[in-house]
Amino acid sequence: MPTEIPSLHAAFDNKFKIGAAVHTKLLHAEGEFITKHYNSITAENQMKFEELQPEEGRYTFEAADEIVDFAVGKGIGVRGHTLVWHNQTPEWVFQNASGAPASRELLLSRLKEHIDTVVGRYKGQIYAWDVVNEAIEDKSDLVMRDTPWLQLLGEDYLLQAFQMAHEADAEALLFYNDYNETDPIKREKIYNLVRSLLEKGAPVHGIGMQGHWNIHGPSIEEIRLAIERYASLNVQLHITELDLSVFQFEDRRTDLTAPTAEMAELQERRFEEIFQLFREYESSITSVTFWGAADNYTWLDHFPVRGRKNWPFVFDQHLQPKESFWRIIKG
Ligand code: HAH
Numbered sequence: 001m002p003t004e005i006p007s008l009h010a011a012f013d014n015k016f017k018i019g020a021a022v023h024t025k026l027l028h029a030e031g032e033f034i035t036k037h038y039n040s041i042t043a044e045n046q047m048k049f050e051e052l053q054p055e056e057g058r059y060t061f062e063a064a065d066e067i068v069d070f071a072v073g074k075g076i077g078v079r080g081h082t083l084v085w086h087n088q089t090p091e092w093v094f095q096n097a098s099g100a101p102a103s104r105e106l107l108l109s110r111l112k113e114h115i116d117t118v119v120g121r122y123k124g125q126i127y128a129w130d131v132v133n134e135a136i137e138d139k140s141d142l143v144m145r146d147t148p149w150l151q152l153l154g155e156d157y158l159l160q161a162f163q164m165a166h167e168a169d170a171e172a173l174l175f176y177n178d179y180n181e182t183d184p185i186k187r188e189k190i191y192n193l194v195r196s197l198l199e200k201g202a203p204v205h206g207i208g209m210q211g212h213w214n215i216h217g218p219s220i221e222e223i224r225l226a227i228e229r230y231a232s233l234n235v236q237l238h239i240t241e242l243d244l245s246v247f248q249f250e251d252r253r254t255d256l257t258a259p260t261a262e263m264a265e266l267q268e269r270r271f272e273e274i275f276q277l278f279r280e281y282e283s284s285i286t287s288v289t290f291w292g293a294a295d296n297y298t299w300l301d302h303f304p305v306r307g308r309k310n311w312p313f314v315f316d317q318h319l320q321p322k323e324s325f326w327r328i329i330k331g
Contacts, residue, residue, distance in 0.1 A: 005321055008037035008314070011329035015282040017077055019289030021241065024063045026293060027070050033319050034293060035074045040127075042079040042240070042289055043067050044299070048088040052118055056092055056110070059117060068125050079240070079289060080122065082130040082177065083115055084161045086147035094148040107152050112164050119168035128238065128287065130177040130208055131165045132158050136193060140185045143193075158193070159202045166203035177208030177240050182218040182226040191229050198233060206236035212291070213274075214245040215266040220273050227277070231284040239278065241291035243312035244270055245300050254308045263311075264323070271314060272327035279331060294319045 009018040019040030027034060034041065045051055046063040053059050071078045093110060096102050102110070119129060135158060137145045144150050149157045158176070165174050176194050180186045190207065197204050207230045213223075230237055246263040247253070259267070278285050292298045294315035301309055311317075314325040 006329060008325065008329065009039040011331065012288070013039075015279060016285050017287040017289075019077075019079060019287060020293040021081075021289065021291045022067065022293060024066045026297070027067065030293070030319065031070065035076065037315075038076065038293065040077040040079055040287055040289060041067065041071055042081050044081075044291070045088070047080055047118070048082060049085070049093065049114065050088045050090050053114055054090055061121065064122075068122055072125055077128075077287075078122070078126045079238070079287065080119070080126040080129040080172075081240070082133040083118065083165060084111070084131060084135075084149060084157065085133040086145065086149065087134075094152060101148075102152060104153055107149075108160060111157075111161060115161065115164040116168050119165050119172065123169040124171060126169070126172055128173040128175055128206065129165055129169075130240065131161050131174045131204075133177045134179065135176070136178055136186060136189045138180060138186060143189050158197060159200055162197065162202040162204055173205040173236065174203055175206045175208040175238060175240070176204055177210060179210040179212050179241070181207075181209045181211075181230075182213075182222040184222070184225070187226050187229055191233070194230075194233055194235065198235075204235065206238055206286075207233070208238045208240035210291075211239045211242035212245075213243070213270075214248055215263060215270055216248055220277055223274065224277060227281050227284065231281065237281070237285045238287040238289070239285065240287075240289050242288060243291045243298060243300060243310075244274075245310055245312050247305075247308075247310065249304060252305055254305060256309070259311050267311075268323045268327055271324040272330075275328040275331075290314075295322075 012018050017040040018038055020038045021042045021044040023044055068078055094102050135145055162174055178190055244267055246259045290313055295311040295313050296317040298310050298312050300312055314322055316322050
């Protein structure tokens with residue numbers, strides 16, 4: 001008799017939500033699989049600024065609506081991603097009618113309009129928003145990332161964005177989201193940024209740790225220190241974009257058609273340890289989202305090496321549970 005496959009999210013039901021990044025095609029093709037294993041979904045791309053408002057005042061909500069309708073219909077939560085980011089945001093946002101840089105006033109009014117329209121549309125249906133994504137610089141001698149938002153609005157843009165989002169939906173949990181969040185130097189910059197936002201009274205309810213990790217690092221200790229540091233601000237933590245690449249970032253090999261035995265084993269061990277750690281901090285961690293649903297598709301197939309297959313999840317390319325699945329649900 002084939003073993004019954006238990007639901008992934010059910011294994012964590014009284015701890016934290018288990019999410020997947022999705023797109024509408026995946027919901028059409030594999031809606032049942034998603035519903036069985038995940039109780040939170042995030043649009044991988046279809047709620048980004050360029051997808052929702054490609055031209056000023058022309059909103060394209062079809063895909064985003066479908067994702068939200070699917071979730072509401074199945075009783076699944078939605079994490080919104082993302083309102084303010086330097087990527088996948090159209091050029092027009094930062095320009096005035098003559099193509100020169102937009103004034104502070106113009107950009108702030110566009111930001112407010114976008115947030116009001118988008119957050120307002122899904123009021124009560126999206127439990128958490130990544131209000132600002134990746135505002136911190138990776139290089140150690142700089143703090144804020146140099147983006148058009150910073151250049152045109154100054155550092156104040158984060159406070160503004162959080163206030164606008166809170167006005168549009170007072171119930172939604174509002175997150176600052178970033179990657180390399182376990183790096184000690186970047187970790188302190190993120191901590192200081194969120195702390196200063198909180199001191200200014202900004203409605204920031206949580207920190208999103210993206211969790212784009214690999215089978216070698218960061219160490220469990222580094223992840224633990226980051227969780228402890230962020231949790232000390234008394235905000236919720238969401239793991240927002242979890243994947244465990246089988247390659248180190250510098251590894252440029254493109255010849256593999258399956259993970260090696262060593263990769264698979266390391267990945268299993270790491271998934272087990274990482275979810276053990278998440279369980280330890282279940283009073284702070286309220287949601288854990290994978291940046292995909294199964295190994296048949298991941299953004300890592302194209303990043304940082306184009307066309308190099310990756311296998312970063314706990315379900316394989318045929319949506320079957322990998323050994324890692326059994327290790328993480330055991331607890
Ligand atoms: C994330 N950036 C974004 O938040 C998400 O919207 C996108 O779909 C994929 C990844 C992560 C990132 C990184 O790990 C390294 C360099 C730049 C960006």
